[in-house]
Amino acid sequence: MTWTFVNDTFAEEGKATLQTGDLAIQRGYAVFDFFRTNNNVPLFLDDYLDRFFHSAAALFITIPYTRSRVAEIIFELIQKNNLPQSGIRMIATGGYSPDSYTPVQGNFILQQQAIQLPDAARFEAGIRIMTHPYQRDLPAVKSINYLMGIWLQKQLQEKGLDDVLYVHNDIISEFPRANIFIITPERTLATPAHHVLAGITRKKILEFAGALLPVETRDISVRELKNAAEVFMTSTTKRILPVTEIDGIRVGNGKAGPFTRQLLEQFIRLQEPGYGT
């Protein structure tokens, strides 16, 4: 039995519901965030709460609780569910809008699920991606708008690829659910600076990577991407995952690179002491 918190109560599976008049269902209008727990401890909770409240404010969505009350409910949920290695999703919607268009008091959902991080084999193989011309709307906001990302899944399946990287005017930005980094041939770490979601894993890497190699946040062209020594994606559920093929072109020697490996080791050591134990 997994509990979900919705509008002031904990509901059993299948009983957590919103009325069909909610602005998420009527107009896809809601914000969310998603963080992991490790041994029932939320990772980087402050960062995720910052971003969640920032997203809501940017879309004029009212979260019906204070930040500390949200944190309390999160700890209650963790205790009730006891899923030590999990992902927790917070959603705040535009609410039950009388005109199906104007945001009102938001509905709030908190749900938890067990998750598994990519295993060693997945890391070694890396992922194969394609680029696609697109720019997310309001990219700094974690809205629930995944129309393009989900619509493109069909193409990915047909091509046997793992993910799609958005590109706008020849500048790379992000994956639908992850950030991108490159290691240049000169051994500099770089990640796009503009028009991307400020990923928390991205932020943590930027905090500690400077001790290993020079770090730059700046525009990166598709050409530079395809000539990079190493490329990797970062996300809450993937941590750090090598990209080994882009639009049919092999990255480096087509295997997980040494800097990517070192960054993942550092990430786990610094950010997740005692992970999984």
Add this chain to the structure above:
Amino acid sequence: MTWTFVNDTFAEEGKATLQTGDLAIQRGYAVFDFFRTNNNVPLFLDDYLDRFFHSAAALFITIPYTRSRVAEIIFELIQKNNLPQSGIRMIATGGYSPDSYTPVQGNFILQQQAIQLPDAARFEAGIRIMTHPYQRDLPAVKSINYLMGIWLQKQLQEKGLDDVLYVHNDIISEFPRANIFIITPERTLATPAHHVLAGITRKKILEFAGALLPVETRDISVRELKNAAEVFMTSTTKRILPVTEIDGIRVGNGKAGPFTRQLLEQFIRLQEPGYGT
């Protein structure tokens, strides 16, 4: 008491719900359509059903009923609710997706509400709009993604304006929920051809307007828009409504124009015989 149909049953107000795991709530992934009834008769139902099923297919969403079964449920809903002048919304979502990303069997919602068309005073005053650089994702599909349209409402309120017209590379496209037409100084009717939703009201006007004046579907620049003799919007809930100001610039003499008026009269006469009686 207004009934809503959701997943095989008619539910009372407040009891029509979806589980929070639905892909509309998780990822804003759903399609919809919206048509009017006049004296409990659906207007242009075939056109709206065509578009609804087309939208669903384009997003790989499975509507769990045949087209004729959907029509049957619509007539049952109309009978139960008896709201002679109404709007009926059909929604098909990405369903209860186990991975919160891949569309599965869709959830289906049918809801009805009384609506009022713009009155004569509203028509005479027309509406004041601004342009905004934006291009809707997958514009031929009526998805529930209204992130940009709703987000821009705040700016509209602050400026005291009625609506926003999307413009991409200096070419006008559409309003968030309506199409646009212009009457050129040479008395030709024109409406954007590309990257817009194929509005049903737009379609009906294109069908009969040729008897009144030459008709063109083609690209229209912002400059041509602002120099038009008349401008109007078309939508299911607005029918035809004059645009009298664009980015602070008056259209024509700032009042409802003669061709716009004639087109509305024709639309009502040809398309809605006995309207409201």
